[in-house]
Amino acid sequence: MSAATFERGYKAFKEQIDAPIAAYFSSCVSCGMCAEACLFFTETGDPKYTPIYKLEPLRKVWEQEYTLWGRLKALLGISKKLTDDELAEWQELIYGSCTMCGRCTMVCPVGNDLVYMIRKAREGMAAAGHAPPDIIVGTQRAITIGSATGVGLPTLQAQIRRIERETGMKIPMDVQGVEYMALLSSMEIMSFPEYLEALAKIMKYAGKTWTLSSEGFEATNAGVQIGVSEIAKELVMRIVKAAEKLQVKTVISPECGHAYGAIRWEGPNLIGRPFTFRVQHILEVLDEWREQGKLKTEGFEKARLTFHDPCQSVRRGGVIEQPRNLLKMVASHFVEMEDHGKMNWCCTGGGGVGAIEEAHELRTKAFNRKKTQLDALKVDKLVTSCANCRLVLEDGLEAYEMEMPVMGLTEMIAEHLKEEGEMEKDKGLYRFSEN
Amino acid sequence: MMTSIDFLSWVRGPVFIMATAIFVFGISLRLLEIVSLRRKPDYSAPRGSRMVGGMRTLFSRSMYDKSTFQRSAFTIVAGYIFHLGLFIVTFLSVPHILLFRELFGFDWFGLPTILIDAVTVITLLAMLVLLIHRLKNPVRRFLSTFENYVVWTVTFLPLLTGYMAYHHSVFPYPLMLGLHILSVEILMVVFPFTQLMHTFTLFMARWHTGANAGHRGIQV
Numbered sequence: 001m002s003a004a005t006f007e008r009g010y011k012a013f014k015e016q017i018d019a020p021i022a023a024y025f026s027s028c029v030s031c032g033m034c035a036e037a038c039l040f041f042t043e044t045g046d047p048k049y050t051p052i053y054k055l056e057p058l059r060k061v062w063e064q065e066y067t068l069w070g071r072l073k074a075l076l077g078i079s080k081k082l083t084d085d086e087l088a089e090w091q092e093l094i095y096g097s098c099t100m101c102g103r104c105t106m107v108c109p110v111g112n113d114l115v116y117m118i119r120k121a122r123e124g125m126a127a128a129g130h131a132p133p134d135i136i137v138g139t140q141r142a143i144t145i146g147s148a149t150g151v152g153l154p155t156l157q158a159q160i161r162r163i164e165r166e167t168g169m170k171i172p173m174d175v176q177g178v179e180y181m182a183l184l185s186s187m188e189i190m191s192f193p194e195y196l197e198a199l200a201k202i203m204k205y206a207g208k209t210w211t212l213s214s215e216g217f218e219a220t221n222a223g224v225q226i227g228v229s230e231i232a233k234e235l236v237m238r239i240v241k242a243a244e245k246l247q248v249k250t251v252i253s254p255e256c257g258h259a260y261g262a263i264r265w266e267g268p269n270l271i272g273r274p275f276t277f278r279v280q281h282i283l284e285v286l287d288e289w290r291e292q293g294k295l296k297t298e299g300f301e302k303a304r305l306t307f308h309d310p311c312q313s314v315r316r317g318g319v320i321e322q323p324r325n326l327l328k329m330v331a332s333h334f335v336e337m338e339d340h341g342k343m344n345w346c347c348t349g350g351g352g353v354g355a356i357e358e359a360h361e362l363r364t365k366a367f368n369r370k371k372t373q374l375d376a377l378k379v380d381k382l383v384t385s386c387a388n389c390r391l392v393l394e395d396g397l398e399a400y401e402m403e404m405p406v407m408g409l410t411e412m413i414a415e416h417l418k419e420e421g422e423m424e425k426d427k428g429l430y431r432f433s434e435n
Numbered sequence: 436m437m438t439s440i441d442f443l444s445w446v447r448g449p450v451f452i453m454a455t456a457i458f459v460f461g462i463s464l465r466l467l468e469i470v471s472l473r474r475k476p477d478y479s480a481p482r483g484s485r486m487v488g489g490m491r492t493l494f495s496r497s498m499y500d501k502s503t504f505q506r507s508a509f510t511i512v513a514g515y516i517f518h519l520g521l522f523i524v525t526f527l528s529v530p531h532i533l534l535f536r537e538l539f540g541f542d543w544f545g546l547p548t549i550l551i552d553a554v555t556v557i558t559l560l561a562m563l564v565l566l567i568h569r570l571k572n573p574v575r576r577f578l579s580t581f582e583n584y585v586v587w588t589v590t591f592l593p594l595l596t597g598y599m600a601y602h603h604s605v606f607p608y609p610l611m612l613g614l615h616i617l618s619v620e621i622l623m624v625v626f627p628f629t630q631l632m633h634t635f636t637l638f639m640a641r642w643h644t645g646a647n648a649g650h651r652g653i654q655v
């Protein structure tokens with residue numbers, strides 16, 4: 001990152017404005033409905049958390065730079081110029097109280113994609129040096145070490161050795177010409193290595209060839225989070241190079257919703273060309289295999305449980321039905337929250353919010369939304385498919401003294417795979433490879 | 436001294452031409468400003484159609500899911516009544532249809548005057564309710580600027596003066612009619628430079644949002 005200044009920030013804001021942004025700002029009628037979609041407003045009642053208000057700096061730049069009327073107003077002193085102090089003040093609104101969950105986008109009556117706007121506003125904020133310090137540190141770690149949390153290859157290798165020792169399975173690394181290359185999120189590597197173990201088990205079960213890459217395994221993208229496309233591009237390129245070097249057909253995004261959005265939807269646009277490989281979310285892959293009969297499970301989770309939709313893979317990512325199909329395979333008492341799927345409420349820790357120390361109190365307060373949803377259902381267990389959601393949910397549940405285990409969906413599927421012996425009895429329907 | 440008849444022909448003549456010019460030129464300028472900004476191509480592999488998604492959202496955004504409706508029922512219901520009422524009064528009242536015939540050479544069916552009268556009252560009430568809500572609701576008050584109240588006023592006045600002209604109240608008919616026409620002209624002049632532009636731009640907004648979601652295989 002070159003030195004951040006207000007001028008660079010202003011320029012970045014300007015560069016971000018496109019036809020959708022102009023149409024969105026032109027359309028807002030200050031109806032206030034977006035506030036009711038945002039848990040930072042609903043749980044605090046503070047109007048400053050209204051989504052469209054968070055975009056005030058971007059709106060000013062649009063009005064004063066791209067409309068004749070706005071220029072005139074600025075010239076006559078009717079509207080004020082954007083200032084650096086204003087940006088400093090907006091840091092907590094654009095980062096600290098926006099998880100980029102995109103729920104506001106679903107309700108705006110004129111159709112404004114508010115989170116599209118937030119994503120762009122972050123580019124200006126970061127260039128002006130007004131990203132939160134915690135996020136800046138994370139971004140630097142992503143460049144130097146490999147991930148925002150500071151997890152690098154050595155940690156992954158240690159986890160791989162442990163899993164190999166404990167399970168006797170081999171975790172393939174840097175194997176060329178296989179079908180799938182799997183990505184991980186650093187939180188999975190650190191906090192939920194069960195995911196990697198489950199992945200290896202399922203791959204073996206389905207008889208698929210796969211690999212990790214030592215050069216591109218981290219799927220989370222700190223550049224997308226902070227809003228510096230240059231860095232985001234560099235991080236995506238690591239994956240693209242690795243996938244092209246290993247000549248894989250498909251890259252599998254980990255459960256982490258943010259990672260999925262970053263590689264699946266932003267990735268090609270960051271590098272300015274389509275990928276030469278396909279990108280699929282792990283749940284898309286699993287559901288595809290389920291449909292093809294390659295994934296057979298046995299036994300059911302008996303607990304009354306529900307599914308927390310990770311915003312970026314579900315509402316923003318379009319992997320909506322897959323988790324439900326999969327969950328129904330292994331859970332006999334699966335119930336839905338009142339607002340679920342596309343209308344789900346965020347865990348409160350997406351978009352980098354979970355990593356911002358200063359936002360912790362507000363985040364915990366906002367978690368009351370999830371608590372209310374869960375209380376209404378009286379469930380004993382929560383299933384999700386995102387390591388970040390999972391950490392944040394565990395944190396929130398603890399803060400509200402709610403005893404409720406949180407599980408990852410992929411692991412749950414892996415636990416219920418039909419035994420090897422059973423498989424063979426399955427009239428040899430499935431090819432079973434031993435690697 | 437200007438008589439009310441002079442006033443009426445003035446607002447029907449030069450003022451009308453001026454207002455129409457600003458209205459048409461202003462709207463074209465605003466739309467051009469938006470369209471000329473373009474957007475970057477999307478290189479990610481599509482899961483669905485931009486076209487289908489865009490078309491869908493143009494309409495689907497006028498419907499609400501249950502929980503969104505419950506949270507904003509007031510704004511939604513009053514907003515619907517006001518917009519429908521405004522549409523009916525503007526395009527289905529006989530005097531207006533006669534004006535359109537004069538201007539564009541074709542006409543369509545009108546509603547009975549008594550019905551238009553009732554709809555006008557309902558629309559005025561819905562607008563008053565929306566204004567009170569805007570002043571009372573913490574979010575709406577917080578978001579509102581001078582512009583919101585200008586927009587409200589210039590929308591309210593034509594309805595009010597139209598109603599008064601029809602009932603020959605306060606001022607004699609020619610003067611009241613002149614005031615009604617003037618209020619519409621004020622609306623037309625203010626229109627392109629305020630949030631009233633949402634009338635046109637919201638279709639662009641919905642289109643972009645729907646198309647982006649459609650590309651990702653999501654219905655919004």
Ligand code: HEM
Nearest residue numbers: 029031109110510513514515518565569586587590631634
């Ligand atoms: C194609 C035509 C139009 C559509 C689809 C449309 C749609 C909308 C929508 C979705 C809202 C936000 C929700 C609400 O508060 O009701 C809104 C608000 C508003 N519209 Fe329109 N509109 C149209 C035309 C107009 C026109 C012609 C006017 C005035 C001349 C107008 C004046 C307003 C006002 C004043 C508000 C804010 C109401 C409030 O205080 O909440 N609209 N419109």
Ligand code: SF4
Nearest residue numbers: 038098099101102104
């Ligand atoms: S994206 Fe989510 S957190 Fe951000 S403003 Fe919208 S509703 Fe609130």
Ligand code: SF4
Nearest residue numbers: 028029031032034108
């Ligand atoms: S919901 Fe849409 S129109 Fe209403 S205040 Fe928010 S951005 Fe503006």
